Amino acid sequence: MATVLGIDIGGTGMKAAPVDTATGELVAERHRILTPRPAVPDTMAAVFARLTAHFDWTGPVGATLPAVIKAGVARTAANIDQSWIGTDVAAAFARSSGCDVTVVNDADAAGIAEMEFGIGKGRGGVVMMITLGTGIGTALFVDGRMLPNTELGHIMMGKTEAEARASDSARQRLGLSWGKWAKRLDAYLLELERLLSPDLFILGGGVSKRHDRFIPRLTTHAPVLAAGLLNEAGIVGAAVASQQAAGTGTTMHSAPATPPRPATGT
Numbered sequence: 001m002a003t004v005l006g007i008d009i010g011g012t013g014m015k016a017a018p019v020d021t022a023t024g025e026l027v028a029e030r031h032r033i034l035t036p037r038p039a040v041p042d043t044m045a046a047v048f049a050r051l052t053a054h055f056d057w058t059g060p061v062g063a064t065l066p067a068v069i070k071a072g073v074a075r076t077a078a079n080i081d082q083s084w085i086g087t088d089v090a091a092a093f094a095r096s097s098g099c100d101v102t103v104v105n106d107a108d109a110a111g112i113a114e115m116e117f118g119i120g121k122g123r124g125g126v127v128m129m130i131t132l133g134t135g136i137g138t139a140l141f142v143d144g145r146m147l148p149n150t151e152l153g154h155i156m157m158g159k160t161e162a163e164a165r166a167s168d169s170a171r172q173r174l175g176l177s178w179g180k181w182a183k184r185l186d187a188y189l190l191e192l193e194r195l196l197s198p199d200l201f202i203l204g205g206g207v208s209k210r211h212d213r214f215i216p217r218l219t220t221h222a223p224v225l226a227a228g229l230l231n232e233a234g235i236v237g238a239a240v241a242s243q244q245a246a247g248t249g250t251t252m253h254s255a256p257a258t259p260p261r262p263a264t265g266t
Contacts (some may be wrong), residue, residue, distance in 0.1 A: 004021055004024060026236075039079075039084075062238035072091065074087050108139075112139070116236075126196060130201060136166060170184070200224075
């Protein structure tokens with residue numbers, strides 16, 4: 001069994017757990033700490049070190065960040081402080097924790113997990129993973145191959161970014177009913193469908209636990225399914241990405257190009 005610590009970092013919380021990368025299962029209860037405010041590199045690196053210390057961890061760590069990540073460096077920053085832009089995230093976390101750290105975009109990590117162990121496993125065609133939380137993250141796969149750092153939660157819908165209208169935080173902030181929020185989410189998915197013609201949408205993030213409240217209200221031609229790993233996908237995907245970077249795990253490039261299976265329900 002290869003075990004890697006996965007740390008999923010969002011605008012609201014930073015959560016970690018060791019992951020069996022052969023099965024995608026957490027091998028210990030996850031530990032969560034609120035994302036500090038302001039969410040700047042020094043304070044977040046300190047929380048990162050607290051998370052590794054909680055598990056007495058000294059081995060490899062896979063981490064996510066809500067940002068475009070290029071060779072470990074943040075090129076954007078969403079729902080975290082803009083001072084992250086240009087920061088070598090992997091190096092900052094490695095210094096604070098003393099661990100070997102791999103960093104990937106948060107939605108990409110969730111997508112990797114779902115394609116490896118969840119709803120997307122074995123599916124070909126165009127699959128879009130969407131995480132609904134503080135913001136909206138996206139991961140795009142074509143016959144199992146990922147196009148990294150898509151950041152399609154920032155497309156404009158009228159004069160407003162999609163995540164400002166259709167994220168779970170927008171639902172809570174505006175006090176929207178499930179029906180009213182589903183209309184906003186539906187408009188966003190229909191726009192993605194118009195632009196990219198996906199064969200399957202997978203919806204993740206914490207709100208996916210309540211998918212029965214909104215998925216039946218959606219009207220896309222492509223099936224929409226709740227993420228199989230729910231809100232643990234980022235942790236699992238981060239761990240898998242670390243192993244892939246080390247050259248010891250499977251890679252998304254090996255997924256079979258099979259046609260998508262029809263939806264069987266939500």
